Amino acid sequence: MADRLPISAEFLAEQNAALEAHLRADFEHLGAQLERRGAAIDRLVDRVRGLRVAIPTWGVGTGGTRFARFPIPGEPRSIFEKLEDCAVVQQLGRATPTVSPHLPWDRVDDVDALRRHAAALGLGFDAVNSNTFQDQQGQGHSYKYGSLTHVDPAVRAQAVAHNLDCIAVGERLGSKALTVWIADGSNFPGQQHFARALDRYVDAMREIYAKLPDGWRLFLEHKLYEPALYSTVVADWGTSYVCAERLGPRAQCLVDLGHHAPTVNVEQIVARLIQFGKLGGFHFNDSKYGDDDLDTGAVDPFRIFLVFNELVDAEAREVDGFDPAYMLDQSHNVTDPIESLIESAAAVQRAFVQALLVDRDALGAAQEANDPLGAAQLLREAARTDVEPVLRMSRLGAGGAIDPLAAYRASGYRARTAETRTAEPTGRPGIV
Numbered sequence: 001m002a003d004r005l006p007i008s009a010e011f012l013a014e015q016n017a018a019l020e021a022h023l024r025a026d027f028e029h030l031g032a033q034l035e036r037r038g039a040a041i042d043r044l045v046d047r048v049r050g051l052r053v054a055i056p057t058w059g060v061g062t063g064g065t066r067f068a069r070f071p072i073p074g075e076p077r078s079i080f081e082k083l084e085d086c087a088v089v090q091q092l093g094r095a096t097p098t099v100s101p102h103l104p105w106d107r108v109d110d111v112d113a114l115r116r117h118a119a120a121l122g123l124g125f126d127a128v129n130s131n132t133f134q135d136q137q138g139q140g141h142s143y144k145y146g147s148l149t150h151v152d153p154a155v156r157a158q159a160v161a162h163n164l165d166c167i168a169v170g171e172r173l174g175s176k177a178l179t180v181w182i183a184d185g186s187n188f189p190g191q192q193h194f195a196r197a198l199d200r201y202v203d204a205m206r207e208i209y210a211k212l213p214d215g216w217r218l219f220l221e222h223k224l225y226e227p228a229l230y231s232t233v234v235a236d237w238g239t240s241y242v243c244a245e246r247l248g249p250r251a252q253c254l255v256d257l258g259h260h261a262p263t264v265n266v267e268q269i270v271a272r273l274i275q276f277g278k279l280g281g282f283h284f285n286d287s288k289y290g291d292d293d294l295d296t297g298a299v300d301p302f303r304i305f306l307v308f309n310e311l312v313d314a315e316a317r318e319v320d321g322f323d324p325a326y327m328l329d330q331s332h333n334v335t336d337p338i339e340s341l342i343e344s345a346a347a348v349q350r351a352f353v354q355a356l357l358v359d360r361d362a363l364g365a366a367q368e369a370n371d372p373l374g375a376a377q378l379l380r381e382a383a384r385t386d387v388e389p390v391l392r393m394s395r396l397g398a399g400g401a402i403d404p405l406a407a408y409r410a411s412g413y414r415a416r417t418a419e420t421r422t423a424e425p426t427g428r429p430g431i432v
């Protein structure tokens, strides 16, 4: 029972009351416009309300670069406080009811207490993320030269054991998936044997896959480069696909939008993975140069629209087994993470609704008729539709804030946490 919500219902009602009349007028106007295009606005509200985007626990801490991190007052110091911040995002935006935990950063003695704490805040748990990209205190073997692909079987065994532990904790939290991203690779030509390293990865992942509980999926997250700067073992979607295929039907590929070469056509990768039955889910973010982990839609909102265009297309075609998991994966270096997460979840919703507006019959006809401009125009028409009233009405109906960012700023939440969270953080705040 969600009985410990951080923002009071009275405050929310007050905030919404000031905006509701204008929202209803805007909604009616947009509804009439969309009706002329054959779309029912109430249906869009229902659809967006059904969209769920998980928040990573590390996303509510201030991120940083390899140069510096600039913490803000009132940052969460523990997983319990991180969940409180996640609850604010969910309470106001109503798009993010689950949290994706990370081990060992979120390790606690009493896992059941953590689950109860989340439930009291109106939150559940999404995919568990393992970490074999850094060494932990007291760890037997170092991951300096790799984890699941390390040349030493003892290191690989330790990394496998950690992933199995993540599954065990995830089961008690109510998770249904394990996401594995490894930092393994090399910094020098010749340092690592490409084929042997990948063989070791598949063998180690087989051990993890074999222990997946019923109903669980295993997500393989590829990444082009970094922290390894010459080669990465699971560098691209093709490698990821082959590994997922070798592991079995419950292994699927996870697409982090920032984990590709800058010129790669990500929406086409998405389409391919859908076609091959291996699209597991997403880590949403945006980027200009590399894995920048900027806010979703901040740099190129058309790109996320094009990704959702593929997702909505797959759904419309009722592709067998199509059930991608959505999560934000960002590093908030210069913003209040709560604000970034609120806006990013809305960016995902916006792209989804706009993609729903694409006239798929007309698009198919334009493709068959070799009408490039006509096809592109159908996408542009959908992408430039201001669907904000749909998002706002969806939030209002779900008990959230019509304008979640404004409500958050008016709530004084961060100032309150700055007063209460005064001691030094015990854990790592965000990704650096």
Ligand SMILES: [Mn+2]
Pocket: 221, 256, 283, 329
């Ligand atoms: Mn990611």
